[in-house]
Amino acid sequence: EVQLVESGGGLVQPGGSLRLSCAASGFTFSTYWMKWVRQAPGKGLECVANIKPDGSETQYVDSVKGRFTISRDNAKNSLSLQMNSLRADDTAVYYCVRGSGGTGLGYWGQGTPVTVSS
């Protein structure tokens, strides 16, 4: 059974940092693109970062470029999102999502909430 379990969310002050983690199991982690998708309170979905299976390529939405870093450890089946210079508009639930190769995003974690507030 595919499982994606996020952790690391919490309350942080504006300008602060937070590191999210996602523990993956039930599939060959090293063969899939992985993503972080966020959802601000009462709002829609936004894909903030992507990473290639071998970690050699990353992609970011413009609003987080230079502040967020996605990374992975294929030996530990783990995905991370380092978030620096956090702003109030980064407040959201962050989902770890398995990429699809064109067959849809079929597996999502339960999400971890991040609140940026003083």
Add this chain to the structure above:
Amino acid sequence: DIVMTQSPLSLPVTPGEPASISCRSSQSLLYTNGDTYLDWYLQRPGQSPQLLIYLGSIRASGVPDRFSGSGSGTDFTLKISRVEAEDVGVYYCMQAVQVPITFGQGTRLDIK
């Protein structure tokens, strides 16, 4: 970035009646391999989104056949033949033909 526009944004439906959601993209979602990279997701209250339809019209595993997707190019539709109580939630279309993937604003389906 490709902009995805859904309508309506709110959809009250009587159980047993059909429902339809439209999604339009600012660019064609047809890729050079002939596939159209348009997905539909349902986010039930308090849950993570779940995949309903991929490549425009293919139902994901376990999705009831009352859900169907159609369309091409820039115009797409999700249809529910007979709405049930468990179909309540927010429906999102998503394009995956170009990075960054982008979602529609969401359509909230409620039971009348």
